Amino acid sequence: MPGSNLEPFQQRAAAAELEIVKLKEEIKLLQGFSNSNIDNEELEKLQTENVKLKHRLAILKRAVESEKSIASGSSCQNPTAMLSIIETLYNLFEKAIGNAYPNLVDPPVIIALGGNDPKFGDYQCNSALPLAKLLRAQGVKASPRDIANNIVSSVKQSPLVEKLEVAGVGFINIFLKRDFAISTLATLVTTGHVPPPCTKRQRVVVDFSSPNIAKEMHVGHLRSTIIGDSISRLLEYLGHDVLRLNHIGDWGTQFGMLVAHLQDRFPDYLTVSPPISDLQEFYKESKERFDKDSEFKKRAYECVVKLQSFHPEVTKAWEMICDVSRKEIQQVYDRLDIKLIERGESFYQSRMEKIVKELEAQGYLDEDDGRKIMWGNEPGNGIPLTIVKSDGGFTYDTSDMAAIKQRIEEEKADWLIYVTDAGQAVHFQIIEKCARRAEILTNKHRMDHVGFGVVLGEDKKKFKTRSGDTVKLTELLDEGLKRALDKLKEKERDKVLTEEELLVAQESIAYGCIKYADLSHNRNHEYVFSFDKMLEDKGNTAVYLLYALTRIRSIARNANVTREQLRAAAATTSVSLSHEKEWKLAKVLLKFPDVLLKITKDLCLHQLCELCYEISTAFTEFYDNCWCVEKNQFGEIVKVNIDRLLLTEATAIIMEQIFLLLGLKPVSKM
Ligand SMILES: NC(=[NH2+])NCCC[C@H](N)C(=O)O
Structure with missing residues (x-):
């Protein structure tokens, strides 16, 4: 709450804290009683009382927490932050259920996305059934439908909710307000980026x-x-303080034999940098000596001891060995634009x-x-x-x-x-x-x-080269580049793009498709590495999505409307959401914060890829049904529907943000 006076909140928080202390004392007292020999009826009454008090305590605690976070400013600093719909609805229904059933401790609050048919609402609250069970256990009989109606009448007005409907055995269908969507999307276009949803900053x-x-x-x-x-x-995007660490394996007994071997092979290693090109080969050689030559083995162990006590010459030899490997690894990071701190x-x-x-x-x-x-x-x-x-x-x-x-x-x-x-x-x-x-x-x-x-390889066996060796990553990336270029040439893009544009597109596709293929699969499953599949230009692939974004961006450009003009227009023109397909697209876009918050829980990134694909599909449906730019029979532009171009721009901004989170580089021309 920027700019507001915090005094009343602090006072309320202090009062609530006092209340908690009092309640705690009461509870203690009640617990004390239960040990003495009072009769059963009395005991039961006190226990029910206790449960109620606990419930009130929980509510108060939560209120104190929220007042505290408002007072300390640790909750949302950003008034334009994109709202999490599920979280907002959760809070709304949690309050409503708490008010409707004050005697239930921690009642279930279940908010879910609605099904495919918009008739049944955009979201649903499915708490009534489990609530009926809980109430029955307390001897209160009520049908889920009545409970649902009861909840509905306790729900406060919200800028998100258009209407609520009770359906079936007791589901509450929630319909979103278009005005809320319009203002959210307008903010994206005006600011040019997606403000992240609020989260508590963590290290x-x-x-x-x-x-x-x-x-x-x-x-x-x-x-x-x-x-x-x-x-x-x-996590960085959400505002966390992230330390990216590369815990490389640069320690252990095998370094003894590597150092000993280095000293033998390159006796002047302290002055002349040893020309090791293939560390694997070097490792094999030293391992062979280690296994056969007991004298060498002894020296290798001595080297380990020296290394662990940071003996200068041995440390130097170790550093040289690490450097060979480090250079190769760094190449991969540079090409894939990966930043991390080495701390082995x-x-x-x-x-x-x-x-x-x-x-x-x-x-x-x-x-x-x-x-x-x-x-x-x-x-x-x-x-x-x-x-x-x-x-x-x-x-x-x-x-x-x-x-x-x-x-x-x-x-x-x-x-x-x-x-x-x-x-x-x-x-x-x-x-x-x-x-x-x-x-x-x-x-x-x-x-x-x-x-x-x-x-796995395409043969569904462990990913290996034809000769059965481990695939060198730099070679894999090279192949990706070559395949990406072939793809662009196959589509005759080399005839349209400048040399520089072609190179940018080639790299974006090559590295993008390798990353996206990995991220779009549920990480818990094994996955088949296939350039053919990842370079397909249909379906949930990086190539398809990168194309989709350039196409979306070209719509306004071809109508001679710049991003700056769109940004300015967002202040005066509302995003058009009256057509069913426009509204459908908008609702998919609004899921973005919820998908992010879900990923912070399960760390499964494929859900973000799925959202991106869903956005591009919803966009295609919208674009096929709603004219953004109208032309006459000569192909001349006769009308530009700015309100629709605004929706187009909001779509592009969110897709671009998703690409950035996935480590893909969007290109303006492809
Ligand atoms: N703190 C850790 N153990 N990090 C992961 C290390 C991975 C290990 N170097 C490997 O190649 O399997």
């Missing part, structure tokens, strides 16, 4: 990509990179030493055959973490325990997200359990493992 660490030095970065890491980047983009496992060396001591002192570590392990549940139940190996070394588990502590305590994270293949789900479950057990994580912290299925 979020997103751990993604995280390839391993000396092993090839493979398609699994590409999936993690694409999904992690898009999640970060979405090595960063946590001293913190691992520290946390091991702490966990041990706090009695969390158990001895097991020379290892030190930590259980997430009670001992013997499930799988434990290996915190220290029998040779005294640390493990992947140790580094993740040190990392989680660093992220919570030093980075002050509220929310931790890890994006890896689904195979690591159990690892992260145990890490979370152990971190909660050790009270590193508390109930105010959220942790999510964002898992994903394996990438």
Whole structure:
């Protein structure tokens, strides 16, 4: 509430807080009573009273929270923020149900999108049936239909709601107001962008990509990179403070043998940078020596010890090895426009030493055959973490325990997200359990493992080259570029676009289609990598959607109306929503904030791709039925319907925003 006087709110919040204290005391008193020997009838009465008081307490608490957030300004700062319809309706019906049935504790508030037939409303409230059950349990008989009617008469006026209708056995159909849609869409056109819905700002660490030095970065890491980047983009857009971390595997015993091998192969490595071009080959060579040559093996172990105590020459050799890999990885990030901070496992060396001591002192570590392990549940139940190996070394588990502590305590994270293949789900479950057990994580912290299925080739087998090797990502991107260019040439775009425009379109399509194909699939499933499929220009693909956006943008341009003119027109002309197809499109557009908020809950990005596709389909229906620009038989423009061009522009703005969140680059010509 910018500019308003906060005093009355603060006073109300203070009064409500006092009330809570009083109520708490009353509850305590009642609980005390229940232990003494008062008769059953009395007891029952007091218990019912208690339930009612608890309910009032919950309502008051919520009121205090909302007053507080208004007073501190932490709720919506932005008066033009795009409203979440589901959330707004939820609040509206929560109040109505609370008023209609004040004796029910936490009654169910169920708001859903309406079905395909607009006759049955745009949204629905389906609370009446479960409410009837709850009431029956309390000995109150009421039909769901009566309950629905009762709720309807308690719903306050809202700028969102045109009308409510009770249907069937007790569904409440909710019809949206067009004026609300008109003003929302007008704001988009005037400001030129989509103001994000309001959310509470949090510090979020997103751990993604995280390839391993000396092993090839493979398609699994590409999936993690694409999904992690898009999640970060979405959370940043919503106003969160996001730390994007690349937890690369740059530590561990294998580096001992790599360093030892480097010292042998390139004795002057301290002065001349070693010309390693293929780190995989180099890894193979050193592994072979490690397995065969016991003298070498001994030296490799010595190197590990030196590395972990930061011996300067060994550290230098290690850095050189990491650099080879880093350059290759960076190329992939640059091409895909991925930004993230490298903070590999090595960063946590001293913190691992520290946390091991702490966990041990706090009695969390158990001895097991020379290892030190930590259980997430009670001992013997499930799988434990290996915190220290029998040779005294640390493990992947140790580094993740040190990392989680660093992220919570030093980075002050509220929310931790890890994006890896689904195979690591159990690892992260145990890490979370152990971190909660050790009270590193508390109930105010959220942790999510964002898992994903394996990438398959078109033969439905694990994605590999013909010769069975891992596919090099740079080569994969090169192929994408070539295929995208072929596609553009097939459509004879090379004849229309300038060389520069063609290049921009080529890159946008190539990288866009790789990202979109990944993001548009439910991440929990395995997915088939197929250039043929992702480059199709029909259906839910990046190519189709990028084309759709350029086409939408060209409508106004071809009528000689600029974006600036549209922006100015939005102040005086209303967006046209009178035609059924216009209204249908508008309602799809208005779902944008709800889809975003849903994704912050389940972190499944394919829902955003589905919305984008739904928008483009609804747009096509609108465009086929409603003239934006009218022409005579000579093809000359006779009338420009600005009110419809405004709807066109609002559609383009939202689609563009979705592309940005998915990491796609919209192009003006294709
Ligand atoms: N904190 C983490 N464990 N992040 C994920 C690391 C992924 C690991 N380097 C891998 O390639 O599978």
